[in-house]
Structures are given as C-alpha cells and as structure tokens.
Amino acid sequence: MQEEKPLVQVLDVTKFFPMGEQTVAAVRGIRFDIGRGEMLAIVGASGAGKSTLLHILGTLDRPTSGTVLFEGQDLFRLSDHEQAEFRNRRIGFVFQFHHLLPEFTALENTCLPALIQNRAAAQARAEAGALLGDVGLSQRLHHKPGELSGGEQQRVAVARALMQGPDLVLADEPTGNLDTQTGEALFALLKKLNRDRRVTFVIVTHNEKLSAQADRLIHMEDGRITQV
Numbered sequence: 001m002q003e004e005k006p007l008v009q010v011l012d013v014t015k016f017f018p019m020g021e022q023t024v025a026a027v028r029g030i031r032f033d034i035g036r037g038e039m040l041a042i043v044g045a046s047g048a049g050k051s052t053l054l055h056i057l058g059t060l061d062r063p064t065s066g067t068v069l070f071e072g073q074d075l076f077r078l079s080d081h082e083q084a085e086f087r088n089r090r091i092g093f094v095f096q097f098h099h100l101l102p103e104f105t106a107l108e109n110t111c112l113p114a115l116i117q118n119r120a121a122a123q124a125r126a127e128a129g130a131l132l133g134d135v136g137l138s139q140r141l142h143h144k145p146g147e148l149s150g151g152e153q154q155r156v157a158v159a160r161a162l163m164q165g166p167d168l169v170l171a172d173e174p175t176g177n178l179d180t181q182t183g184e185a186l187f188a189l190l191k192k193l194n195r196d197r198r199v200t201f202v203i204v205t206h207n208e209k210l211s212a213q214a215d216r217l218i219h220m221e222d223g224r225i226t227q228v
Contacts (some may be wrong), residue, residue, distance in 0.1 A: 005072070006033035007167060007200050008057065015052050015223075026052040027063070028223040036167070037189065037198040041205055041214035049205040049223040051172055057081040057202060058091050058170045070168075088113055088176035092161030092199075096173035098153045102143040106156045107141040108130060113163045124163075131159040133188060151182035158189065162199065171203040175210060187213065 027049045034040055042050045055061040057068060059075050063142040068075045070090070078086060088180045100109045108126035115121065132141055135155040145153050154174060161169050169189070175183030187210045194201050205211050 003140050004036060005021075007036040007038075007071065008034040008055070009069040010034075010053075010065040011069065011228040013053070013056060013068065014061045014119070015049075015056060015061070016064045025223050027056070028080060029066070030223075030225055032225060034168075034200060034202060037194070037200055039194045039201045039203070039215045039219065041203050041211035041216070042218045042220060043208065044220035044226075046206075049221040050220050052223075053220070054170050054172050054202065054204050057168075058093060059087055063115055088117060090167050091163055092155050092164070092166040092169040094154070094161050094169065094171040094174045096176040098145070098159075100153055100156055102145050103146055105142045106137060106148065106152075106159075109145070109156055110159045110163055113160060128163060129161065131162055132156070135159050135195070144174060150178055150184075151186060154178065154186055155189065156191070158186075162193065162197070166199065168200045169203065171201060173206065175205065175207060183207065183210065 010030055010032050012032045013027055014025065014216050015045055017024045017026055030053065042053065052061065054186055056063050061080075062076055075083065075086065101112075107125060107128050111121075111124045114124035114127065129138075129141055132138060135158055137152060137155055137159070138149060140152060147158070148156065174190070175186050178186060190201060190203070191213060193199060203211070204212065
C-alpha cells in the first residue's frame with residue numbers, strides 16, 4: 001500500500017525581520033511535514049516564532065528563504081493574486097480575536113468567504129446555516145456579534161473558516177480569550193470537526209492541557225523546532 005503524501009511540506013523555512021540596524025530571525029531553518037487529516041499543535045513561549053510560522057503556512061507572509069509545498073505546489077511561486085485565491089479556497093483561519101463584522105449577523109459573517117468568491121447567495125446562506133448548526137449555533141443565526149458570548153463568537157469564526165470546505169485550518173490561540181470551560185468546549189469542537197470532516201488543523205496555543213489532546217506536538221524555541 002502506497003504511503004499517503006503529506007498535505008504540507010515545510011522545507012528549510014527562514015524568516016528575518018529588520019529591527020533598527022539589526023536583523024531578527026523569527027523562524028530559523030524549519031523543516032517538517034503536516035499529514036492530511038492531522039491535528040497538529042505548535043507550542044512554545046511568546047516570541048518563539050509560532051505565529052510567524054503560522055502566517056507563512058497561510059501565505060499571509062512570505063519566508064525570507066525556504067519553501068512551503070501544498071500537495072506538491074510551491075505556494076511562494078504564486079503571484080499575490082493567486083495566493084489570495086488559494087487562501088480563500090483551500091485554507092481557513094481562526095484567530096485569537098474572532099474578527100467578526102459587528103454589523104453582520106452570525107449567518108452573514110459565516111457567508112462572507114463564499115460571497116467573496118461570487119457564489120450564489122441562497123446556496124451560501126444554506127451552507128452557512130448548516131455549518132452554524134454543526135458548531136451548536138442553530139438558534140443564533142440572526143444574532144449579531146454583540147449579542148453573542150465570547151465562545152459563541154469564536155464558534156462563528158470556526159464556521160466561517162470552514163465555509164469554503166478548506167483542506168487546512170490554521171488557528172492562532174483560538175482559546176486565548178476564553179475562560180477555561182469555554183476554551184475546552186471550543187477545543188473539543190475543533191477535534192470533532194477534525195475527526196468528522198477530516199480537515200487538517202494546525203493550532204498555535206500556550207495551553208498545554210489542550211495541546212496534549214492533539215495528534216502531534218511541535219515545540220518551538222527561538223525560531224527553531226526543539227521537539228517534534
């Protein structure tokens with residue numbers, strides 16, 4: 001039986017930032033694979049390079065050197081426009097701050113990625129409603145973010161991340177602004193979605209209790225992977 005190829009291959013990725021007269025290395029020659037359907041947690045102290053790495057994986061930032069292959073395709077040989085198209089179709093994002101539009105309902109916020117792609121509004125609304133049901137918000141479709149709890153807002157953000165049926169969801173401290181119980185419930189939801197939909201998740205987190213539930217842990221320190 002042929003072994004399944006990784007969904008993502010990170011090959012000797014480095015990222016430098018100018019800081020005054022000095023150059024700071026945020027990511028230093030990192031190399032690892034991400035398996036299809038895997039839930040991978042990236043942990044480490046603040047300043048270890050976790051978020052920078054996540055932004056590179058999501059093509060939100062370009063590496064100084066190195067390559068990221070997605071199903072064998074070099075993402076940084078794409079133009080900015082091609083990268084934007086790729087992100088919208090293949091990658092979902094969940095951030096510590098949910099970035100919901102306050103004037104839009106939960107349903108409308110969830111629809112946005114599909115509407116950006118000019119998909120039919122009726123179909124997008126139907127899919128968004130089903131996704132919100134999957135994350136436990138079927139009774140909150142028409143509530144605006146200000147009418148939702150922090151945990152509910154983050155669930156809307158998760159539904160929005162899944163709207164385009166992505167292969168990969170990148171989550172940067174998704175439970176960082178939630179209390180312990182709400183954070184644990186959100187992480188359990190992510191695990192269920194990972195299992196049921198076979199969506200690959202890469203989650204940056206400081207929470208060791210939650211990260212221990214991932215399929216695999218990557219530890220970062222000073223821009224390097226210290227343990228896989």
